[in-house]
Amino acid sequence: MKQIALDIGMARAPTLDSYLAGPNEAVLKHLQLWVGSPTRSPVPTYVWGDSGAGKTHLLQAVAESLRQQGASAGWLDPSMHEPAEFDERWAVVLMDDVHLYTAVQQHAAFNWFVNAQTLQRGVVAAGAFPPADLKLREDLRTRLGWGHVFELHVLSEPERRAVLRQAADARGVFLSDEVMDFMLTRFSRDLGSLMQLLEELDGYALQTKRAITIPLIRSMLENE
Numbered sequence: 001m002k003q004i005a006l007d008i009g010m011a012r013a014p015t016l017d018s019y020l021a022g023p024n025e026a027v028l029k030h031l032q033l034w035v036g037s038p039t040r041s042p043v044p045t046y047v048w049g050d051s052g053a054g055k056t057h058l059l060q061a062v063a064e065s066l067r068q069q070g071a072s073a074g075w076l077d078p079s080m081h082e083p084a085e086f087d088e089r090w091a092v093v094l095m096d097d098v099h100l101y102t103a104v105q106q107h108a109a110f111n112w113f114v115n116a117q118t119l120q121r122g123v124v125a126a127g128a129f130p131p132a133d134l135k136l137r138e139d140l141r142t143r144l145g146w147g148h149v150f151e152l153h154v155l156s157e158p159e160r161r162a163v164l165r166q167a168a169d170a171r172g173v174f175l176s177d178e179v180m181d182f183m184l185t186r187f188s189r190d191l192g193s194l195m196q197l198l199e200e201l202d203g204y205a206l207q208t209k210r211a212i213t214i215p216l217i218r219s220m221l222e223n224e
Contacts, residue, residue, distance in 0.1 A: 058126070
């Protein structure tokens with residue numbers, strides 16, 4: 001069955017509180033403690049796992065947590081073809097999808113890493129593979145792997161259903177099994193996308209004063 005990619009528009013900034021950990025509780029607790037510490041450790045953290053496990057969410061959530069504290073973060077991902085110079089005002093360096101970095105991006109990432117360590121700043125990075133399997137320059141690969149390393153696991157179907165039900169209950173929204181089946185088969189199964197879909201549905205249901213049903217979902221899509 002064809003899945004529909006829903007364009008959510010202005011989504012809320014990812015936060016650590018909104019990360020639905022499931023089997024990834026250890027990395028969530030680690031990052032919560034790290035961002036909440038008055039003296040954040042400079043020991044790097046690297047997370048890896050399949051698409052949909054929430055790697056980018058966690059990195060963006062760290063940036064948002066620091067922003068709320070008045071701190072800034074450096075960000076590097078494969079879409080940034082001309083990375084900026086390291087900024088000493090950064091409290092942390094965040095590197096996403098490192099397994100896709102070009103030679104130019106690897107050079108920048110290594111430079112950022114060295115500067116961050118010299119200034120006792122944090123580094124949080126994410127990739128699809130464990131450090132030993134990254135096809136990166138050796139000096140960058142070894143640095144990514146010498147600190148805290150966590151494997152992220154994609155939530156199973158029962159876990160996604162349970163989390164979706166819990167999130168709906170917290171909003172005071174009833175999702176029938178039929179609606180749940182529809183959401184999980186017709187839309188992206190990535191949990192972050194499902195949470196955004198639930199938020200959109202809740203808002204549309206309140207606006208139209210209707211319960212969340214399959215016809216309501218179809219109506220919302222037609223009116224976007």
